[in-house]
Amino acid sequence: xxxxxxxxxxxxxxxxxxxxxxxxxxxxxxxxxxxxxxxxxxxxxxxxxxxxxxxxxxxxxxxxxxxxxxxxxxxxxxxxxxxxxxxxxxxxxxxxxxxxxxxxxxxxxxxxxxxxxxxxxxxxxxxxxxxxxxxxxxxxxxxxxxxxxxxxxxxxx
Amino acid sequence: xxxxxxxxxxxxxxxxxxxxxxxxxxxxxxxxxxxxxxxxxxxxxxxxxxxxxxxxxxxxxxxxxxxxxxxxxxxxxxxxxxxxxxxxxxxxxxxxxxxxxx
Ligand SMILES: [Zn+2]
Numbered sequence: 001x002x003x004x005x006x007x008x009x010x011x012x013x014x015x016x017x018x019x020x021x022x023x024x025x026x027x028x029x030x031x032x033x034x035x036x037x038x039x040x041x042x043x044x045x046x047x048x049x050x051x052x053x054x055x056x057x058x059x060x061x062x063x064x065x066x067x068x069x070x071x072x073x074x075x076x077x078x079x080x081x082x083x084x085x086x087x088x089x090x091x092x093x094x095x096x097x098x099x100x101x102x103x104x105x106x107x108x109x110x111x112x113x114x115x116x117x118x119x120x121x122x123x124x125x126x127x128x129x130x131x132x133x134x135x136x137x138x139x140x141x142x143x144x145x146x147x148x149x150x151x152x153x154x155x156x157x
Numbered sequence: 158x159x160x161x162x163x164x165x166x167x168x169x170x171x172x173x174x175x176x177x178x179x180x181x182x183x184x185x186x187x188x189x190x191x192x193x194x195x196x197x198x199x200x201x202x203x204x205x206x207x208x209x210x211x212x213x214x215x216x217x218x219x220x221x222x223x224x225x226x227x228x229x230x231x232x233x234x235x236x237x238x239x240x241x242x243x244x245x246x247x248x249x250x251x252x253x254x255x256x257x258x259x
Contacts (some may be wrong), residue, residue, distance in 0.1 A: 006242065056247075062248050064245065064247060065245040066245070068216060071242070072216065072241060074160060088244055090250045095248040095249075102246045103247070104244035105212075106246065108244075109166050110166040110167075110168075111166050
């Protein structure tokens, strides 16, 4: 089996728009937050995104961190809403949407790591990454967007 | 009984359960009981020196056990123990990335 858990990641338009807006608003700093939803046999569907504060002390243009309290709240929210905490999103200001060694260092299994590349305050790209079972590298997940046609509109607002 | 909350990304190693109840007296015992019940969890929680991994924090209620008695923190009836993975990352310098691509 290659990419054992590989499912198509579907970003519903509402969370996708929210994550894009958040990533643009926080530019040139990195934005971050959690993603919730549900899974089928072949798909992982993100229905809700919730921004959290980038609690990194220091260079937020190049790093993000989520506080343990925000993490615990995220788990509680998922239980309360009967959704699954499916992953984390963050932005890469002026960098491609490629997962970095820093992203890999604390990556957890199972989570989808969605990265929005923000170039000159505009969304340039989105990719999603998941840790391989060997725990040593990421593989890229197939992402299906549902808002393709509205992207330009968002960026000009 | 204290209740442990298993973080979502590790639930696949714990029979997809979110909670683990234990009558352990300390955090150390509770983690031991948890990893005995679900041995696959062990490598994700414990490092080679038998300590909780550096990227994992343990909270009893709202308190990081580091601010209490660490792994020896005592548990009371109805305590909620959260296992919290560090969530962090960032970008890497472009030259590092280019090196990786080639
Ligand atoms: Zn990153």
